[in-house]
Amino acid sequence: MNSLGIGIDLGGTLIKGAAFDLASGEMLHEEVAPTRDGEREGGVPAFLAEVRKLVARFEEMEGRESVVVGVSSPGFANRAASQIISMPGRLEGLEGLDWPEALARPVTVLNDAHAALMGEIWQGAATGVQNVFLLTLGTGVGGAIVTEGRLLRGHFGKGGHLGHASLDFYGETDICGMPGALEDMIGNHNVRERSGGRYESTRELVEAVKKG
Template identity: 55%
Template sequence: MTSHSHLIGIDLGGTNIKGALFDATTGECLERATTPTRDGEKDGDLPAWSSGVRKLVEQFEAQAGSANLPIGISAPGLAARDGSCISWMPGRMHGLEGFQWAGFLHRPVRVLNDAHAALLGEVWQGAAAGARDAVLLTLGTGVGGAVISDGRLLTGHLGRAGHLGHITVDHHGSPGITGTPGNLEDAVGNATVAARSQGRFTSTRALLEAVQAGDADADRVWATSMHALAAGMVSLINCFDPETFILGGGIAAGAAGMLLDPLQDLLDQMEWRPGGQRVKVVLASLGEWAGATGAAWYGGK
């Protein structure tokens, strides 16, 4: 880690920017703060979110009593291989692609994908603390993910590694947003609940409320999604051999036992367990602060 006394982590999201200040020696979080992203707005010639990030950095440095602290910034999209910026992020967060953070902030900055940051946070201080082999799936509007193998975050040739929601779980299925047929994201993500339930439900929360009320059709929809998720998980387990498999995101947080209980039953049937060893499946514990936490660790490397 860094020789500096403090670390700053910034998680740039579509709605809010979350920032956190950490003691570099103990890892203790000393302060957290949020500010609106204001995506689409400008401060002068620059995107408004850039000013929001700078204000958080200045706030944390004032509290730390030190300037030029190392900063990690997590954001959606593919990060450049040198960690200088997000190199690919079409469709939203205009101005983020190619934005050079170190030049803007005049401080040491390392940039990474938001799901990658979330996994680093969980491994540093969360549900997979100390793990050297871990997989994260974030279950929300879509499905994201990240992989740490032998203590190393896998980013791949283009920064595309970890986009685990785009693996195929039904090779006859319709193509998803990346062209992958029958992908995991479409089988589980909140964005496709209406299509999966023939229009009966518009959110996973509504679907699960119906399951709890004994609705047989809702139960079938949820069971189908759980079967696809379990199949995807065991495929990823076979690929990466993790010691810990983390489930995060809004669906995981909201479903809890309704997610883990059926998954464990399905994994008992599907998972390859050499020597009887099973992968530990846990819920993410850092919640919305996982990205800022992991970004701080990454920035201080």
């Protein structure tokens, strides 16, 4: 029985792909490709072209088609888990992209933080846990909640997404129009601005703090 599954994590800078045997949970292959946000290739967003290449390579290496592709991405997924319906300001061409149609395969789409937590439950730090909260720190800030074993998605796919929670009502608005959002206070996307040009990434800032 074919049990090849492919996971794609679409980030602002990199696309991370992996192929799994879904029956055993074994990771078979992994690759990374550039996101190339804002570029186009073959009449489609470049990130889609890169994802198609990753899927094709994994299937070629395994000599079989995947039974499902999972796509995790920033933004809010629709209730059918087939597309991202809201991702303002980044990843041009992502909003409204129908992934099952674009890849001509069964595809499940989740917000990246939601997908990260489901991965931890599948075979990670949250295996066997019924109630858990996860906070993701990257280009932006995301979050996910599982309660009584169920992912809290919310009506608009925003469940657990604390990155756009307001911590300063009088602060500058973020990409969603939220003033003083958590994402703008600790996210990686504006470290250079927040540090007065001293650091280019959160990693650099943390290393500097460690060194005193």
